[in-house]
Amino acid sequence: MEQLSGVGVLDKAALVLTAVETSPASLGDLVARTGLTRATAHRLAVALEVHRLVGRDPSGRFVPGPRLAAGGAAPLPWALLAAAAPVLAHLRDTTGESTQLYVRRGDVRVCVAAAERASGLRDTVPVGTMLPMTAGSGAQVLLAFGADPFPGRDARALPTTGTVGRAEGAPAGAAEPPAGAVFGASTLERVRRRGWAESVGEREAGLASVSAPVRDATGRVVAALSLSGPVERLTRSPGQRHGAAVAAAAERLSG
Template sequence: MRQDSGIGVLDKAMGVLHAIAESPCGLADLCERTGLPRATAHRLAAGLEVHRLLARDQEGRWVLGSAISELSAHVNDPLLAAGATVLPRLREITGESVQLYRRDGTARICVAALEPPAGLRDTVPVGTRMPLTAGSGAKVLLAFSDLATQQAVLPTAKYTDRTLAEVRKRGWAQSAAEREPGVASISAPVRDAKGSVIAAISVSGPIDRMGRRPGARWAADLLAAAEALTRRL
């Protein structure tokens, strides 16, 4: 959930960062997402680009910049430390992209990601913010969230409360062409020492390789990775 610090320019700059973290965008889209005037949005984005918090892709759209990753490398986060060991192994086993997501209100944020060295892949940059309305990672995080959050998300979600009940029962979720056309994924919850779900670990890739029911192939390996993360925490 967004916070208001009382420092207007800082709050606006953070709004720009969060908007671009959702997906790459140009100035028109940035203005629409933030509600900022064109001149203000451009000035803030250009300033963030100078500090490498934003960069431009090949189409000239703003994306999160390298300074985001550089700063995050200095964060003492037990989940990221555990993921640095577990995620490479899961990528090696599956040959697909792997991610860690945390919930932030009614959204999820990618906090760690690795891609296969070659071939078609599902790229989710660290820092990407997505709604909880679609995707296997969203289902896992929402299934173990509080009732108020579930009630806020489900009316516009691409799945139902019955789906969430199934996720809680079997311990993992899957999706095919739900978050993005042509992409399939499978996710499982990561728990802390008290048993609370603090993240979702995911494997994602082209449907042509993963199939429309990726759980049939990767559920056991994913659950083992989730358990390994929980043990390290």
């Protein structure tokens, strides 16, 4: 293996991080992509997982962890990440549904924190899971508020009601739905208008969710706080049921 820094263990760890950034990787994939022995690849991946630089998807494959996600184009403040756990847990306990925090990394969103419902039918999204930006309320939020539409202004001070369609002053440069998205530009306009998003069966049949934007101290949206569960409980209008609670939790986590 070529030594890049002269510190062998760091160079090997960097190989593992590069390997998981490409796509989810089983242990066999890590060995093939890094050239490391199976024992070394496993030892380093597990160690990086402890430090949240590597995570696992629902199939147990290694994926970028929350700290890698936090280093993306919209950095996630460490204080916000630390504060997420109690906010997500409180929202879960008051609504009875699983809660998550997502950040965007290119054409996917990554779960960087989660609080799962303890029992019964629930939506399980492990930390480190990568989901597409083409479906789900979390994707809607990250797209709807994906560009800073009001440079130099605190977006939290702006009205969350009223007409903000693109032709009437919607966020300039705000992202359009990506190719293959199950929602359209009008959906993103509604999200910006009311301050939260909802989805029913977009990412998975029988699953519903509600999401709201989390902002940093400048008002820039850096994450989406989500609540998800079966349609049987959330109904086909999950936003009416939980929109206010999710938006309030996202506001508590903002800034």
